[in-house]
Amino acid sequence: MPESLRSHQRAFAWVACEQRMFLLTLGSLAAAAAMVWTLALRLQHRQPLFVRASESLKDAAAGYYNGSEVTYDQLALFLNACLPLLYAVDDGGHPMLALAQGLVAPRIYDESERRLAAAGKDVSAHAMTQALTVVGMTDVVTDRATRRAAAYVRGYLTVTIQHSEAQLFPWRAQVLVEASPSSRIDRYPFFLLSCEQRVGPEALAWDATPHNGLPSL
Secondary structure (H helix, E strand, C coil): CCHHHHHHHHHHHHHHHHHHHHHHHHHHHHHHHHHHHHHHHCCHHHHHHHHCCCCCCHHHHHHHHCCCCCCHHHHHHHHHHHHHCCCEECCEECHHHHHHHHEEEEEHHHHHHHHHHHHHHHHHCCCCCCEEEEEEEEEEEEEECCCCEEEEEEEEEEEEEECCEEEEEEEEEEEEEECCCCCCCCCCCCEEEEEEECCCHHHHHHHHHCCCCCCCC
16 A cells, blocks of 8 residues: 555544544533433422531631630639739739729729728838738629629738738628620620628628529629
């Protein structure tokens, strides 16, 4: 067979192969399209199925930090940070009290300021210091609807004279707090609404009475 005829035969054979591949591909596409349309016609009469995606990490973190429930740990941390500010005093005055602004009700702040200011002369004359230490919290009652919590707090006041002699006085209080959203100004999640306290023998006698939280939650 001449070379020119052999070359023409090879080209014609390759074209026939291309046509067969094209027909095979076209048949596959037609079969896939027919299957898709068949499924679409069968599924158009069925109820739609909604699949909810899992919660994102951002949403989960927001739900964790913005929970509406009042936990024991949060309440204990707040009271340990807030209550000592109302009683801290030394011969230089009571500068720590200013940090309690915005954390406690104005009535509680004014009462603490009057009490500490009235004892200012004796504190300066005898170089006295006073500090409150919270040691426990019991009878915690929470109300999720109002986001309030009441608790019975136990502690003691440490009073020193001339920076040498120290005296301990039992201290008890029944507190009512309200949950508040934290911000850049106020990082604390609670606001102290009321604080009924006892010091000395009255505090020890108060331990013998039942405390089930404040009724005005």
